Amino acid sequence: MFLSVPTMLLADSLTDVHRRRHLQVMREQPDAVAIQNLADSLAHRDDFAEEEYDPYANLDIYADWDDVSVDPLRGKTGWVIPDSQMISFRGYVMPIRGKVNSPYGWRRVRMHKGVDLKLVTGDSVRAAWDGCVRIRKNQGRRKGYGLYLVVRHPNGLETGYGHLSKQLVNKNDSVKAGQVIGLGGNTGRSSGPHLHLEFRFMGIALDPAELIDFNTFEPKQTHYLFRRKHAELVQEGLAGDGEAAYHRVRKGDTLGAIARKYHTSVERLCRLNKISARKTLRIGQRIRYK
Numbered sequence: 001m002f003l004s005v006p007t008m009l010l011a012d013s014l015t016d017v018h019r020r021r022h023l024q025v026m027r028e029q030p031d032a033v034a035i036q037n038l039a040d041s042l043a044h045r046d047d048f049a050e051e052e053y054d055p056y057a058n059l060d061i062y063a064d065w066d067d068v069s070v071d072p073l074r075g076k077t078g079w080v081i082p083d084s085q086m087i088s089f090r091g092y093v094m095p096i097r098g099k100v101n102s103p104y105g106w107r108r109v110r111m112h113k114g115v116d117l118k119l120v121t122g123d124s125v126r127a128a129w130d131g132c133v134r135i136r137k138n139q140g141r142r143k144g145y146g147l148y149l150v151v152r153h154p155n156g157l158e159t160g161y162g163h164l165s166k167q168l169v170n171k172n173d174s175v176k177a178g179q180v181i182g183l184g185g186n187t188g189r190s191s192g193p194h195l196h197l198e199f200r201f202m203g204i205a206l207d208p209a210e211l212i213d214f215n216t217f218e219p220k221q222t223h224y225l226f227r228r229k230h231a232e233l234v235q236e237g238l239a240g241d242g243e244a245a246y247h248r249v250r251k252g253d254t255l256g257a258i259a260r261k262y263h264t265s266v267e268r269l270c271r272l273n274k275i276s277a278r279k280t281l282r283i284g285q286r287i288r289y290k
């Protein structure tokens, strides 16, 4: 957790609840492209049944292999993220059956790109699918993910496991679904033992709540239709902003002051308005804050 407890509770009870509701509404809305893609897929199911459900269908989606960054595309050019991609959830094993401490989503000052699952230090953390360990690193005692692992899977997803007390596999190791790859802990920027679990497709962090039912710990679908536009909005924390709100700039306004007024952050204002933090504001300009 990144905020002090009282702030967290406040943020949780107001903005997060609101945001989750919006995300829910978003999710329930049909997406024309997705429906068309799904219709196409279903129409060709007989032809492509094997491929469509093959957990190894996206084995070759990544062109290279290194442990530079959790986002494997970061700082690289020449990658094309497909508009949509079918991802098999066959063979999924829940890494830890723990209560959701903190969901994916906007946390006032930054996006939380995974889900926090409660555990007891030393609990077994398992690989979600067969795969290969791409990253084994330590971000430091009080920093980031602490001891963490990233595993690349043949279905095209990568899973990240943060705040471990011990890593039990090495970089480049092959792992099996359900294999114990680490022990849960409280390393890094963490205020209590938990697993920070991420699901990424080509670097884009997906909302685990769209993928997994955290009551049963089972995947919500046998295959998940990744949609780039939707996923990018979700990752930027903008998917829920059906009701945008704007501030009209007055004399003396700064991004900092506007951020404070609306209980948000300069970073978020910049993201929402696609501007840099150093941008000079014009009087009368509209700044989106929600």
Ligand SMILES: [Zn+2]
Pocket: 001, 112, 114, 115, 116, 195, 196, 197
């Ligand atoms: Zn987390």
